[in-house]
Amino acid sequence: MSIKEGYIEVTGGNVWYELHGESTNHTPVIVLHGGPGSSFYSMQGIRILAKDRPVIFYDQLGCGKSDRPTDPSLWKLDRFVEELRQIRDALSLKDFHILGHSWGTTLAAAYYLSHPQGVKSVIFSSPCLSAPLWAEDQKENRLQLPLEVQKKLKTNEENGTTKSDEYKEATKIFNKHFVCRLDPYPEFLKKGAHYRNPEVYNIMWGPSEFHVTGNLRDFDCTSRLKDFEVPTLYTCGRYDEATPKSTMFFRSLTPNGKSHVFENSAHMPYLEEPEEYIRVIGEFLREVDSND
Template sequence: MREEGFVNVTGGKIWYELHNKDASGTPVIVLHGGPGSSSYSLQGLKELSKDRPVILYDQLGCGRSDRPKDESLWRIERFVEELGQIREALKLDEVHILGHSWGTTLAAAYALTQPSGVKSIIFSSPCLSAPLWEQDQKRNIEKLPEDVQETITRCEENGTTDSEEFKKAIEEFNKNFVCRLDPYPEWLKEGRKYRNPEVYEIMWGPSEFTVMGNLKTFDCTSQLKEISFSTLYTCGRYDEATPESTEYYSSLTPNSNFHVFEHSAHMPYVEETEEYLRVIGDFLKSVE
């Protein structure tokens, strides 16, 4: 019921896995976060394959895909092109798209090219405006202990975001706004080896909180009214993709739905797995 392989895209080969190819429902393709992360943490979404084919893939530059050294590849336009190439190679004439975090940035940019055959998009913990994301993180930081706030501010100002004290401050931030499970699942830690920090730094920057990469000016909020197919916006109550911003994006999008996972931060698909699968599954069925 599972196949895996590689697809040729601009710049190299990307790895994919396809679950339940022969299921009757419209396939859903999953766009992971990052940039430069991988599909590793999203493996639980294969449970959606009870009703439809599920495709996960590692974007070029990370995970099990090729890691070319050409820095010009790390721009959103190429990732949009890559998604189209994957759909063509796997013959995904009709598809649902589920993007998480940076995956929603990619999903929105792709949707705005007006591709054919897209039935719906799920914007899971969305980042559709880099400036707004940055503002939200400044407010989130203010909710942390003062010593943690001071460390983050000082390290960013001094360019020491690779220091141990900054990493410890990030851990505190992550416990509050990324994944609130305690203890943090051991299996998730294994996924770190699939990341490529170079892609992240070129596109986003050396820090989560201040966008310095080539996505610095990305903001598609004024174009969300152009997305005509069904959409679902979701986030966690304590998400770094804040409920306020997520609901704002939803309000700008026609034919849109909005849902908050009350016991989650940025990873409700791990923090509230059963509820996440239920909400996503029900939405996909309602579209069909």
């Protein structure tokens, strides 16, 4: 299987990309990783889809192998949408599928709603399409944690001490419940921690998954999900912080919406149930292509 990699100039710097597979009769899929400020690193297993079609990964500006400029004005949704458009143009993508995960679904939605041309389908994997609704869901999720953990989270947030070791340890317990339930936690994920950029995450989202204080805190595109005119797949884990309840709500607002819940996963089904994840995503993409 061929692999091509390189850099593309975008607003603010250069982003690194990797293209797996060769041109076939099947439409390419471009993968939008989570974060903000994470990288494609944890999603590299999705390259298996390249046996059917070209698969394009890239590290968004500020993280992974891409440039890390220090200008905080770059960390806005509109610039990331423009970044994706610049990547599409540089790679001459006429028609393509979008697979977004977590924050990548926010980016996917914003991109499609402003640049629908050429997008054949959208996959919202563990969607965050309403930051206020996400925040409400995490309030409910936190109630499932041990009382002592809940207290530590609340106290540190009230005191503005979210960088404390106590808060970080309590956050790890939340993550074991709702982000990645694999035990032991995968070693390769620990090795990839340096690809993250906490500054981007803090500016755009906040100090943790469940304490939303960044510039995305008011993002909500639910009123526009009716405008999606392409096949749309919503997926999440049964124990996902992107809750099945909200995921099904988003699907109900989408004319061509389908859904799938990964029964043994939290927020990372591509690691927690990799074979099932590839099966579901692959079948959806093949079905869309076959209906052309």
